[in-house]
Amino acid sequence: MKPIADSALDSLARFVQVIGSDSVLRRRFYWLATLPPIQRSNEIHIMAEQMAAERKDQDLVAAFRLFADPRVFEAGMVALREGGYTND
Numbered sequence: 196m197k198p199i200a201d202s203a204l205d206s207l208a209r210f211v212q213v214i215g216s217d218s219v220l221r222r223r224f225y226w227l228a229t230l231p232p233i234q235r236s237n238e239i240h241i242m243a244e245q246m247a248a249e250r251k252d253q254d255l256v257a258a259f260r261l262f263a264d265p266r267v268f269e270a271g272m273v274a275l276r277e278g279g280y281t282n283d
Contacts, residue, residue, distance in 0.1 A: 206258030211271050215280035225281070227262075228272060236263040 214220045227235050243260045247253075261267045275281050 206254055207261060207267070207271070208274075210255070210258055210262075211274040211278065214271070215275055215278050221275070221280060224271070224275070227268070232265045235268065236265075239263040239268075 214224050227238060230238060239260065239262050243256050246256045246259060262271055
């Protein structure tokens with residue numbers, strides 16, 4: 196069994212790949228980047244609640260919530276840029 200931290204990192208990496216390959220998710224993620232950190236965090240938690248209400252995978256919802264942390268969000272943005280998903 197993988198340690199929880201490794202599992203979370205794997206989930207985040209998958210999430211970045213999904214965001215990068217889906218133009219709607221990518222636009223939404225970039226919109227989140229325009230918000231002040233506290234507002235972005237609030238929006239991420241709201242979106243995670245919506246995902247949970249839609250009965251999305253619990254691990255995926257938990258991984259998405261990690262983006263509420265500004266450091267994790269910035270790492271996601273870096274991964275999108277380095278993955279060639281944006282021209283920033």
